[in-house]
Amino acid sequence: MERNQKEEVQALQDTLYVLGGKWRLPIINSICNGNHRFREIERSIPGITTRMLSRELKEMEINMLIKRTKDRDAEIQVKYESTPYCKSFGPVIEEMIKWGKSHREEIIRNS
Amino acid sequence: MERNQKEEVQALQDTLYVLGGKWRLPIINSICNGNHRFREIERSIPGITTRMLSRELKEMEINMLIKRTKDRDAEIQVKYESTPYCKSFGPVIEEMIKWGKSHREEIIRNS
DNA sequence: TAGTTTGGTATACTCCATGATACTGGTTAC
DNA sequence: GTAACCAGTATCATGGAGTATACCAAACTA
Numbered sequence: 001m002e003r004n005q006k007e008e009v010q011a012l013q014d015t016l017y018v019l020g021g022k023w024r025l026p027i028i029n030s031i032c033n034g035n036h037r038f039r040e041i042e043r044s045i046p047g048i049t050t051r052m053l054s055r056e057l058k059e060m061e062i063n064m065l066i067k068r069t070k071d072r073d074a075e076i077q078v079k080y081e082s083t084p085y086c087k088s089f090g091p092v093i094e095e096m097i098k099w100g101k102s103h104r105e106e107i108i109r110n111s
Numbered sequence: 112m113e114r115n116q117k118e119e120v121q122a123l124q125d126t127l128y129v130l131g132g133k134w135r136l137p138i139i140n141s142i143c144n145g146n147h148r149f150r151e152i153e154r155s156i157p158g159i160t161t162r163m164l165s166r167e168l169k170e171m172e173i174n175m176l177i178k179r180t181k182d183r184d185a186e187i188q189v190k191y192e193s194t195p196y197c198k199s200f201g202p203v204i205e206e207m208i209k210w211g212k213s214h215r216e217e218i219i220r221n222s
Numbered sequence: 223t224a225g226t227t228t229g230g231t232a233t234a235c236t237c238c239a240t241g242a243t244a245c246t247g248g249t250t251a252c
Numbered sequence: 253g254t255a256a257c258c259a260g261t262a263t264c265a266t267g268g269a270g271t272a273t274a275c276c277a278a279a280c281t282a
Contacts, residue, residue: 011211012136025123038259092206099203100122149229
């Protein structure tokens with residue numbers, strides 16, 4: 001039980017670490033929405049800088065959330081795609097969206 | 112569709128904002144685990160400082176995640192409790208735990 | 223009545239995520 | 253051949269999250 005608690009907090013913090021920061025979620029969202037080139041993704045996320053996008057994409061590649069492919073002979077030379085692993089996030093993201101929405105409603109209701 | 116996307120990203124970032132930071136989840140966890148006094152919670156979370164705990168508890172009270180009651184005549188004079196609202200987090204937290212655990216397994220499997 | 227516990231506050235600091243801005247080497251479009 | 257676009261990198265600045273440490277008044281406890 002006690003051991004289990006620690007494990008759960010650890011798991012929570014891991015998830016938070018992977019999802020954390022300002023840009024991860026918008027990036028995942030953008031890629032899953034059909035943006036695959038660097039500049040495309042950049043333009044689709046208001047406020048992000050090339051620097052942050054570059055950094056985040058690298059980190060996310062390390063975390064196996066996205067795949068970067070470079071193919072000189074393809075129409076899109078550098079291509080970012082979400083991995084099946086990224087899609088495994090689906091349920092978490094859904095629940096977070098649900099919660100965020102009802103949170104907003106609650107705030108409005110109480111103000 | 113486009114509008115919906117923005118709303119969803121917003122909702123995600125709201126959730127992240129409320130859950131974010133290093134200590135929120137451990138604190139929720141601790142309170143839900145039966146710790147209700149300040150020093151109890153503090154001792155149950157290794158590494159946290161009184162300053163951070165104090166700050167976080169205040170913020171969480173504002174966000175209606177916990178309730179603080181002061182009753183001079185009660186056995187526990189200052190008492191922190193999770194709200195039903197906090198409990199509405201259940202599904203999010205569960206999914207995050209699931210994801211975090213499988214993430215760890217994945218990392219181990221691939222190393 | 224001295225020591226400990228409780229519920230915090232105050233002050234000063236560090237470090238890191240993010241921001242701002244500029245630049246680059248290659249490719250495609252006109 | 254030059255202008256625009258692509259996929260980034262390099263530097264520097266900054267605000268805020270988190271840390272360290274000390275302190276406080278009130279209650280309780282031996």
